[in-house]
Structures are given as structure tokens and as C-alpha cells.
Amino acid sequence: MAQRRALPDIDTSGPDVYESDDLGAAGAAGPSAVLQSAAAANTLRHFLTVDEPVHAPFGGSSGRGGAGGADDAAAAASESPTMPPAGARGGARGDAEDATDDTDAMDAGDRVVTRRQPGVATAQQQFEQRLAAQDFSGRIGQARGWKTALDHGGGSGLASARRGGAGRDDDPLVRLAALMDATERLEHDLQKQPLAPDVGPGDPASAASAAATADAVAALQQRLNQLVSAAQDRQLNQVQQSLASSQHQRQSLIAQMSDLLAADTRPSTATAAATVSAPPSSSSTAVATARDGASGVTYEVHLARGGIDRWDAARLIAVESRLHHLEQVIGLHLLQDGLGCIGVGTGGAGAKDDAAAAAAARLRARDLTHTIQRGGSLVGVLDQIEAELGLLTNPRALEQVTVRAKAAAAELERLADRRKRHQQDRVYGEMELLGASPVQPQAGAATSAAASSTPATAPPATTATDTLMSAEAAVKIDKAYTLLQRVDHVAGVVPSLVARLHSLERLHNEAGVFAESLGQLQAVAAEGDAADAALQTTLETLRSSMAENDRRTRENMALLEQRLEKLRQHVDPS
Incomplete structure (x- = not known):
């Protein structure tokens, strides 16, 4: 970056005049561009100081670079809207014949701003012409205060642009952000700042100048937004291209490794x-x-x-x-838990109880079944087969199974006999209640029964009372059977419920005793309240009687004193 050199001071008797290549481009573009540049110069003139060298912030016609001969350009544009570009450029430069060019170049980012100093005669003439029209008494102090506030503004706006050549400001995105910040400040100040004193409200060019300035600022803001979007899109595209390249390289490496492994196997x-x-x-x-x-x-x-x-x-x-895959299929991981649990009756099984051994075998068989269902390995299948063979080859287990099977068969026969008798009693009871006589077998039925080798047995003789009791018992049994069917699904939780009820029995008893004690206490409290009410009534009666007795006693004493006084007067008249 080129070495920055401060611009020389100019005569304080005349206003600063700056001109850049953008102003010439604006003049070449036409009268409307010259009018926009002139309006921007008239609106921003009060921000410039006349006794300090000022660096161009960003090097463009929208900053301070195009504020030099803006008055002459504005006057020429207002007087002759159709003037040629050469005349507009000549009006912007002022009196070219009397001007002495003193040009300095300053590096402000990527732009070079040219500063031109007018001649003393031209500046003196312009100053004398505007001296009677406006007063600069408060303008310089206001501009200096604005500059001081910007210089101490923490590196934002114009102050950031003046320091924009070192450190992190070398980044184009940082300079672009600073330019956007300065543009927003300019737009805000333009909305609040009134028109310049030399442009009156009645001037036809005032409204057009304000509108043109606002349009220029809006166009600049839109252009800056487009530049920011383009920069962000460019960075995003670079990141995406880098990611795509990395992904492609990674996939290529994976494919090469896969080919190597496939060729090796x-x-x-x-x-x-x-x-x-x-x-x-x-x-x-x-x-x-x-x-x-x-x-x-x-x-x-x-x-x-x-x-x-x-x-x-x-x-x-x-x-x-x-x-590892073969181990999972065979189930060798199950053998790590211990080989002693496989089989039944091995390793000193004769010293254990046979019933406990059978129960343990059944438990192991059930566990192995779950293991096979979960893992599906060959070791699990072999364990299940060995457990089943152990149960089938153990004589004591077979004897226990036989005994239990015989007991179950006898119990089933007894239940079937009782059910059969119950059905017969129920049928006979219903017949007795209906008043029907026992059905006599017909002739053909009797002949066939006599011809058969096993004659039918007659029902046992029963009395009416026995029949009625049998019918009532049958009805009760039916009800009990229906009830058992209804509560069969909750029979498993009945023992736990009974145990819980037993545990809560003492609590219920204590609650009953507490309720009884509370009732007695309430009765005693009611009796106490009744006695208190009776005492209150007695006290009220006693109080009233004592008051009445006191009143009567006082009256009697008064009468007695009167009688004594009369007696004294009667005895001693003197």
C-alpha cells in the first residue's frame, strides 16, 4: 500500500473545493447526474471544516470528493438543464483560468482522490458574494463537533475509513461494511438535516435536489447490498467446492481401499x-x-x-x-459363563436332593430355552437337548412324574364322578319340582333292555326333602360355578390382596378405636358446652336477683332513714 500523505491546508477564507473523476463522469452522463452531485454537495457542505485538512473517506462522488465546485455546477444545472457536459464540468471546476492546481494523491483503500485548490481571487470573490447571504458563525463549530464525535466513535463510519489502511481493515469485506455503515449514517443525516441556506424552500431545484440526493443514497445502498450478497455467495461457493472436493477425495480413497481388500481376499x-x-x-x-x-x-x-x-x-x-462371526453362530460366548451348569445329575448330583435337582434342571432348561430364542446358537440348542435328555433318563424324576400323573388322573376321575352325580341330582330335582312322575320305560325299550347283557340301573329312591335339598344345592353350585368363572382371572392376585388386607387390619382397628374415641370426646365436649350454658344462665339469674335485692335494700334503707329522721324530730323538736 502506498504511503499516506496528508493534504496541505488551504485558505480559510474560501470553502473547500474537491473534485474527483466521478464528478467528471457524472457531468458526462448528463444534466441529471450533475444535478444529483450538486444536490449532494449542497446538503453535505455543513459537515466539512474550513480550517483542517480532511481525508476523503472512501473516494467516491457520494463522499466529500465531489463537494468542491458544487455551487457553480448546481447554479449552471438550475439555469440551463440542457447544458452540455463540457459546460457542467467547467461550472464544477469554477474559474479554470485563475485557479492554480495544487494536486495531491491520497491512498484511501482502492481509490485515489484528487484535491484541487482554487485561486485566491476566485475564492475571495465567492466568499464576498455569500457573506451577505448567510452567516458562518455557528457552522464551523458545529462541523468541528460533528468531526470530533466521529473521530471518537469507536472506529465506525468516516473515522473507521480514515484508519482503514492498517490491521483488519485491509479486508475488502471490512471496508465494504464500513462503507455501508457510513452510507446509513449519511441517509439518516440527510433525513434530519434541512436544506442549505443558499437553496431556499421556494427554489424549484430544492425539492428536486432533495429527491435526487435521496435516490442517489438509495441506489448506493442497493449497490452495497448487492456487493455484500455477491461476496457472501462467492465465499459460500468456495466452501461448497472445497467440501465437494474433500468428499470426492474421501470417496475415491474408500473405493481404492475396498478394491485392495477385495483383491486381497x-x-x-x-x-x-x-x-x-x-x-x-x-x-x-x-x-x-x-x-x-x-x-x-x-x-x-x-x-x-x-x-x-x-x-x-x-x-x-x-x-x-x-x-468372531463363527463364535457368535456356534455360541462359544455362552461357554464363558461356566461349563458346570450344563447337564443334569453330574458332579456329585447323588448327594443332593432329587426334587431340588429336578427343579434346578427344569429351571436350567427354561433358561436355555430363553437363551436359544434370544441368541439362536448351536451351543444353546445342545444345552436344551441335553437338559431334556437328563429329564428323560433320570429314574427318580420319571417316578415323580408318574406319581404326579396318577394323582392327577385320580383327581380327574373323582371330579368327573361328582359332576355326573350333580347332573343327575339336578335333573331329578327339577322333575320333582315340576310334579312329574319318573318316566317309565316303554315296551320296546323294556324289551331291548331285557335283551341287553347290562341292565339299566334304576335311580336311587329319594324323598321329597332330599330332592328339594338337592335342587337347592344344585342352584347354589351353579351360582358358585358362575362366580368362580368370573373371578378366575383374578385368582392369581387374591393371595396378595388377602395379605395386604391382613396387614391393614390393625390400621383399620386403630382407625375404628380413634373414631370411637373421637365420638366420645365430642359427646363430652357437648356435655361441657351444656353445663357451661347452664352456668351462664344461673349467673345471669343470680346477677339480676342481686341487682334487684340491692335496689330493694337501698329503698328500705332510705325509708328507714326517713323514719329515723321523723322520729328524731318528734323526740327533739328543738
């Missing part, structure tokens, strides 16, 4: 032996023949130094994975 015997026997050199060659098709495909892999070791490691990894 399908070598021929001779080729594999030759590969293993080859010494590890800096450029060894491994040839693997794939049996894909009739002719076959040959892969030639060039390995660097130590490639044989990597091939051996890859083969070991493949073999280890296959062995």
Missing part, C-alpha cells in the same frame, strides 16, 4: 505364496487374480515400503472378523 494359492515370500522393498508388486468370468481379471497393485505388512494386517483383520 480372493488371491490364488501360488500368487499368494509368491506375494508372501517376496521381500519388502520400496516398490514391490502384488498380483491377484479375480475369478469373475471365464477369462478372469488381473489386478496389479504397487505397494510402497512396508506394504506386505499392511497386507498381512488386512488379512488378519478379515480372519479375525470371520472367527
Whole structure:
């Protein structure tokens, strides 16, 4: 970056005049561009000081670079809207014949701003012409205060642009952000700042100048937004391209490793032996023949130094994975829990109880069944078969099973007999209640019964009371059976409920005693309240009687005193 040089001071008797190439471009563009530049110069003139050298903030016609001969350009544009570009440029420069060019260049980012100093005669003439029209008494102090506030504004706006050549401001995005900040400040100040004193409200160019200035600022803001969007899109595209390149390289590397592993797992015997026997050199060659098709495909892999070791490691990894798969299929991980639990009646089983051994065998068989269902390994299937064989070959277990089966069969026969008798009693009871006589067998039925080898047995003789009791019992049994069917699904939780009720029995008893004690306490409290009310009534009666007695006593005493006074007067008249 070029060395920054401060601009020389100019005569304080005349206003600053700056001109850049953008102003000439605006003049060449037409009268409307000249009018916009002149309006911006008239609106921003009060921000400039006349006794300090000012650096151009960003080097454009929208800053301070185009505020030099703006008055002459504005006057020329207002007087002759259709003036040629050469006249507009000449009016912006002022009196070119009397001006003495003193040009300095300053590096402000990427732009070079040219400063031109007018002649003393031209500046003196312009100052005398405007001296009677406006007063600069408060303008310079206000501009200096504004400059001081910007210089101490923490590196934002114009102050940031003046320091924009060092550190992190070298980044184009940082300079662009600073330019956007300055543009927003300019738009805000333009909305609040009134028109310049030399442009009156009645001037036809005032409204057009304000509108043109606002349009220029809006266009600049839109352009800055477009630049920011383009920069962000460019960075995003670069990041996406980098990610895509990384993804492509990663996929290519994965594909190469897959090809190497596939070629390593399908070598021929001779080729594999030759590969293993080859010494590890800096450029060894491994040839693997794939049996894909009739002719076959040959892969030639060039390995660097130590490639044989990597091939051996890859083969070991493949073999280890296959062995692990075989272990999972066979179920060798189940054998690590202990081999002593397999089988029934081994390892001192005669010293244990036979019933406990059978129960343990059944438990192991159930556990192995769950293990097989969960893992599905060969060891689990063998464990299940061995457990079942142990149950079938254990004589004591078979005897216990036989005894339990006989007991169950006898119980079933007894239940069937009772059910049959119950059905017969129910039928006879219903017949007795209906008043029907026992059905006599017909002739044909009697003949066939006599001809049969097993004659039918007659029902036992029962009385009416027995029949009625049997009918009532049948009804009760039916009700009980229906009730049992209804509560059959909750029979498993009944013991726990009963145990819980027993545990809560004492609590219920204590609650009953507490309720009884509370009732007694309430009765005693009610009696106390009644006695208190009676005492209150007695006290009220006593109080009233005492008051009445006091009143009567006082009256009697008064009468007695009167009588004594009369008696004294009667006895002693003097």
C-alpha cells in the first residue's frame, strides 16, 4: 500500500473545493447526474471544516470528493438543464483560468482522490458574494463537533475509513461494511438535516435536489447490498467446492481401499505364496487374480515400503472378523459363563436332593430355552437337548412324574364322578319340582333292555326333602360355578390382596378405636358446652336477683332513714 500523505491546508477564507473523476463522469452522463452531485454537495457542505485538512473517506462522488465546485455546477444545472457536459464540468471546476492546481494523491483503500485548490481571487470573490447571504458563525463549530464525535466513535463510519489502511481493515469485506455503515449514517443525516441556506424552500431545484440526493443514497445502498450478497455467495461457493472436493477425495480413497481388500481376499494359492515370500522393498508388486468370468481379471497393485505388512494386517483383520462371526453362530460366548451348569445329575448330583435337582434342571432348561430364542446358537440348542435328555433318563424324576400323573388322573376321575352325580341330582330335582312322575320305560325299550347283557340301573329312591335339598344345592353350585368363572382371572392376585388386607387390619382397628374415641370426646365436649350454658344462665339469674335485692335494700334503707329522721324530730323538736 502506498504511503499516506496528508493534504496541505488551504485558505480559510474560501470553502473547500474537491473534485474527483466521478464528478467528471457524472457531468458526462448528463444534466441529471450533475444535478444529483450538486444536490449532494449542497446538503453535505455543513459537515466539512474550513480550517483542517480532511481525508476523503472512501473516494467516491457520494463522499466529500465531489463537494468542491458544487455551487457553480448546481447554479449552471438550475439555469440551463440542457447544458452540455463540457459546460457542467467547467461550472464544477469554477474559474479554470485563475485557479492554480495544487494536486495531491491520497491512498484511501482502492481509490485515489484528487484535491484541487482554487485561486485566491476566485475564492475571495465567492466568499464576498455569500457573506451577505448567510452567516458562518455557528457552522464551523458545529462541523468541528460533528468531526470530533466521529473521530471518537469507536472506529465506525468516516473515522473507521480514515484508519482503514492498517490491521483488519485491509479486508475488502471490512471496508465494504464500513462503507455501508457510513452510507446509513449519511441517509439518516440527510433525513434530519434541512436544506442549505443558499437553496431556499421556494427554489424549484430544492425539492428536486432533495429527491435526487435521496435516490442517489438509495441506489448506493442497493449497490452495497448487492456487493455484500455477491461476496457472501462467492465465499459460500468456495466452501461448497472445497467440501465437494474433500468428499470426492474421501470417496475415491474408500473405493481404492475396498478394491485392495477385495483383491486381497480372493488371491490364488501360488500368487499368494509368491506375494508372501517376496521381500519388502520400496516398490514391490502384488498380483491377484479375480475369478469373475471365464477369462478372469488381473489386478496389479504397487505397494510402497512396508506394504506386505499392511497386507498381512488386512488379512488378519478379515480372519479375525470371520472367527468372531463363527463364535457368535456356534455360541462359544455362552461357554464363558461356566461349563458346570450344563447337564443334569453330574458332579456329585447323588448327594443332593432329587426334587431340588429336578427343579434346578427344569429351571436350567427354561433358561436355555430363553437363551436359544434370544441368541439362536448351536451351543444353546445342545444345552436344551441335553437338559431334556437328563429329564428323560433320570429314574427318580420319571417316578415323580408318574406319581404326579396318577394323582392327577385320580383327581380327574373323582371330579368327573361328582359332576355326573350333580347332573343327575339336578335333573331329578327339577322333575320333582315340576310334579312329574319318573318316566317309565316303554315296551320296546323294556324289551331291548331285557335283551341287553347290562341292565339299566334304576335311580336311587329319594324323598321329597332330599330332592328339594338337592335342587337347592344344585342352584347354589351353579351360582358358585358362575362366580368362580368370573373371578378366575383374578385368582392369581387374591393371595396378595388377602395379605395386604391382613396387614391393614390393625390400621383399620386403630382407625375404628380413634373414631370411637373421637365420638366420645365430642359427646363430652357437648356435655361441657351444656353445663357451661347452664352456668351462664344461673349467673345471669343470680346477677339480676342481686341487682334487684340491692335496689330493694337501698329503698328500705332510705325509708328507714326517713323514719329515723321523723322520729328524731318528734323526740327533739328543738
